Amino acid sequence: MDYDCDSNKEAFNESSDQRYLNTRHHWIVWSTGHYTNIEFARLNVDSEVTWATPDSSQQGIDLYDLYKINFTWPIIATPAGHWDRKNGLVYNVTRFKYLRRNNLHHLNFDTAIVVFNHSMVVDNIHEHLITHEESNFTTRMTKASYAQLLMLSEIFNFTMTLLLTDSSNFGPFENGSFQGQIGMLQRNEAKLSPSPLLFYRARDVAADFVSAIWYFDTAAMFRHPKVSAVGNALLQPFTVLVWMCVLGTWLLVLLTLKTSAWLESTYSDESTVESSWSATMLATVGAVSEQGSEMESKWVTFRIVLLFTMVQVVLLNNYYGGGIVSSLLTEPPKTIRTIQNLIDCNLQVGYEDTNYNRGFFQQTTDPLVHILYKKKIFPPTESYPSAYRVDIGVKKMKDEPFVFQIEQIQAYPHIDRTFTDSEKCALTEIPLFTSMVGPVFALVQKGSPYKHILAYGFQKVRERGLMKYKWQEWQPPKPRCLLTRDVVSVEIN
Known part of the structure; x- marks a missing residue:
């Protein structure tokens, strides 16, 4: 594009207003003037704009790679190469774009953090997110994802302002808006969120999914009752x-x-x-x-x-x-293995008091789950569904014939501390929402210029094994059944 042409200049300015100066569009702009003439342009860290201008001898052309850290920040120009009739094109930009632009110069991101208990007073949100102390404030999934984002903040030199929100993301409403972290991204109250979510088409319209940073899984957990001796x-x-x-x-x-x-x-x-x-x-x-x-x-x-x-x-x-x-x-057989078995048995059923659990029961298309919900979780005779905090639900599992629907890693530490060996051996898990588990993703605003640099950062963390390290740090193992012994044959000469 010849920027010195008035019509081209107008087209470039309109493209800037429409945010077309991004990674999807590659621009080569010719002008006899300096690149500071487009200081107003809405460039960002993902822009692909090359400025071509005559060199000092007027015999060649200097090329500059242009971008900004933020739309309102000054242009950063990197000499990209030179062209003249004698030597032809010499292009010096050979490194990957985000290796060259890996310094965001302390850019601050408003970051949405999902919590479950707004009434809980936390003096320092950052300290709470990096500690392993159990609480009902947020989940291990959010803490592990935040730990990965902290590594990216060191790699790319940015900071974060943490903003709290709830986990009500099972929209959208009729006008297409969401609550929770997606709603904050829509309303420009936050730029990104490390509290990961499952990928749904309705959510993809409202926010961009950056990279899978966790695997989300839930199950109905209970102590299997002892099977009485049968007559035959x-x-x-x-x-x-x-x-x-x-x-x-x-x-x-x-x-x-x-x-x-x-x-x-x-x-x-x-x-x-x-x-x-x-x-x-x-x-x-x-x-x-x-x-x-x-x-x-x-x-x-x-x-x-x-x-x-x-x-x-x-x-x-x-x-x-x-x-x-x-x-x-041999171990006594476990007769409760399916959702239908849960419906037919005499065990009580409840779930962890979180928005995503309520959303799962509302959105599932499995008729057996609907029957289970209406019969045992929220029967017509009750005023409220059987929803409990993690510690209370696990205690009911220990003391009563009770089934608790929960993300397993939330319950494992409580089970490991309070259950006896025989109770751990009787622990059984039945998945209720097989279509609502899987990899979950960090989020940014729809069309955010920082999506690809963050995706590159998460991929870098994954390739170096740091993501797996954080998973192992924040994912407690399933409590071991120590009553089971492996029989090893020993040869005696």
């Missing part, structure tokens, strides 16, 4: 089909022995074998119970059948005894 425990080692085959085999043995004994006693004059049903029944029972038989037959048929029965019983006893022993040593 002695029949469990074998399936019904196996038992039917075994009984059929024994019945066939009984009939074969009876037929063989009758034929021998009828057609053999020297036979002393008794062919009555009672004697045959006793012989069969003796063989099945590995006690032998008093019936003495000289016929090979009788002896083969009796031998077959005893061999079969020895094999059955081995497998049956092994099945009984293994059933006593």
Whole structure:
């Protein structure tokens, strides 16, 4: 573009007002004047504007890479190269853009931090966000994300003013506006937010998602009740089909022995074998119970059948005894595994008192979750839903038959401190909102010029392993079941 042309100058000024001097549009502007002539232009850190002007000898052209830290700050010009007829184009800008522009000169960002309890007095928000002390003020997810943003502030040399908001982001309203951190970004009350959110199309219209910085997951947690002994425990080692085959085999043995004994006693004059049903029944029972038989037959048929029965019983006893022993040593089965099981069981159900949990129950399309909510969480007979703070909900899990819907990492520290080993081993988790979990993203204003530099910073943190380090620091592991022991075979010479 020839900036000295009046029509081009007007087009450039209009493009500046429309914020087209950004990373999506690359500009080469020719002018005989100095680049300070466009000091008014709405350049920013993501701008791709090259200023071309004659050099001092008037025989070549000097190129300058122009950008600003902020729309209202002075232009920063970096010599980008030179052109003349003898040497042609010599372009010196070879490094990645945000490696060259990695100093934001203490630019201050108004930063939205999501909290759950506005009535809680916190003297120093920054100190609270970097401490591991448990509270009901905000989540570990926000603290871990803020820790990553602090690393970016050191890399790019910017500062933050922390502003508090709630987590009501399940909009939008009819006019397209949101509450929570998205609402603050829409109203220009904040420039970015490290309190991450799941990606929804409705949210993408109102704010830009920068980079995935956390994995959000929730589940319904409870102590699985002990399974009482069942009446057919002695029949469990074998399936019904196996038992039917075994009984059929024994019945066939009984009939074969009876037929063989009758034929021998009828057609053999020297036979002393008794062919009555009672004697045959006793012989069969003796063989099945590995006690032998008093019936003495000289016929090979009788002896083969009796031998077959005893061999079969020895094999059955081995497998049956092994099945009984293994059933006593293995962990009791957990019968509550699905949402339908939660609906049918006698456990009470509640959820962590947060806006996103309320939004999940309102927005889910799973009919079973709706039934669970209406039957056990907010039945028509109650005035309020069963919503509790983390510490209260975990205590109810310990003391009562209670199911608590929560982000697991919020509950793990409380469980680890208060539950016994047997209670930790009984801990069970059932996901209720499988479509509402996944990676969550830091946010900036829609069309923000700082989106790409922050995305580059988060990627840099991820590649160097610092993001994983912060995850491990802020994600407590699931409480271990110490009653379970691995059996290790040891060879003794």
